[in-house]
């Protein structure tokens with residue numbers, strides 16, 4: 471049965487009112503919803519607490535040097551040991567200080583209590599290795615446990631005199647079950663007592679035995695053979711080619727501090743470009759904090775290095791240094807399985823600025839961050855990666871504007887003068903790309919080496935592993 475309902479005029483007026491109110495409410499909701507969807511960058515910085523720990527690692531143990539919780543220094547006079555057995559200051563070599571004398575020929579009491587550095591001595595020379603320039607080696611780490619053996623191997627492989635290099639790691643935002651920090655502690659101790667190479671070799675051996683026909687290694691059969699052979703050679707007996715391989719470094723410091731992640735900030739995939747921008751700003755903040763915390767007056771150069779580089783010439787620091795640029799980066803590629811084309815440009819953040827990108831930037835909001843590799847931002851820039859010729863001259867230098875962060879050598883003086891990794895939008899860029907731009911604006915030289923390549927590790931994606939499993943099944947069906 472159907473009920474028909476005749477409305478009186480009064481009633482219908484009420485309904486119209488109600489519909490009207492409903493519409494207004496709906497519009498209001500839509501406005502709020504839209505604002506939410508379009509919400510500009512969430513305040514990802516508000517979660518960064520002024521909380522950190524600083525550890526000094528020597529061959530004798532790990533010493534907690536400083537701990538700050540919510541801006542308050544924690545008393546660490548007791549219980550300073552973690553893992554190590556003996557409480558002992560590291561054997562960090564003292565620098566010679568110069569104390570000028572006063573008129574009577576006595577040491578000047580003011581200057582005695584003041585550390586005196588002539589910064590003109592630490593400007594960074596192109597032959598820094600021969601001149602004894604001190605290097606600050608910086609490496610950010612996040613859930614990096616599985617690549618640490620590789621990273622430490624690469625660190626030992628550096629032929630720049632280890633006793634001139636201070637290493638500082640920044641361990642941030644690791645997941646609860648991850649043991650990056652603990653592993654860095656123990657590797658650093660072994661590094662400083664000269665036994666790390668043996669330990670890594672033993673671990674590798676053990677892994678190989680436990681994983682005789684391990685499926686996790688299956689993808690290696692599909693990698694370019696010349697690449698794999700080079701990797702094999704690179705990790706074999708380096709101590710024979712490089713006499714300083716096991717030499718301890720001047721110091722190893724580990725900072726632990728969280729900077730937060732963009733994940734869970736209410737962004738969906740369609741905001742991928744925006745997420746990139748925010749992510750880069752957080753990373754910029756972390757890089758600046760590490761630089762500011764680890765830089766000493768006597769450092770002449772800073773070398774930034776990512777943890778996941780598989781092979782790089784041992785002389786990479788000298789090779790980047792010798793061109794006398796304030797900022798210098800190599801080319802960064804990664805290998806791929808042969809069915810995906812053997813190799814691929816890894817770093818698209820090192821580029822020469824283009825007119826279309828400058829025009830594009832004019833149309834963007836002041837806060838927008840251009841990221842390379844997204845259809846939203848057709849920049850038509852020349853990427854260092856794509857001007858590489860495998861047989862090109864490794865000494866050829868090209869001036870760059872933006873740089874990627876995988877491996878940056880920069881003069882320490884440019885940081886002292888204010889160049890940094892913007893954690894805000896600077897000329898429509900953030901982090902390392904903005905760092906390159908800022909260095910240029912401040913009249914420092916920024917270069918890249920198109921034909922000098924270091925290799926990022928390839929880790930097979932889910933899709934690649936599926937494809938490989940498929941090919942293996944086919945092989946077996948054919949009875950190979």
Ligand SMILES: *[C@@H]1O[C@H](CO)[C@@H](O)[C@H](O)[C@H]1NC(C)=O
Pocket residue numbers: 529659660663665
């Ligand atoms: C190096 O350190 C490890 C771990 O603390 C220790 O077991 C080993 O004996 C040390 N070796 C040398 C040569 O000092």
Ligand SMILES: *[C@@H]1O[C@H](CO)[C@@H](O)[C@H](O)[C@H]1NC(C)=O
Pocket residue numbers: 623624627704705708780781782783784785
């Ligand atoms: C170590 O340095 C040598 C010499 O430059 C190089 O051939 C090799 O690939 C490097 N090893 C690694 C693991 O990068």
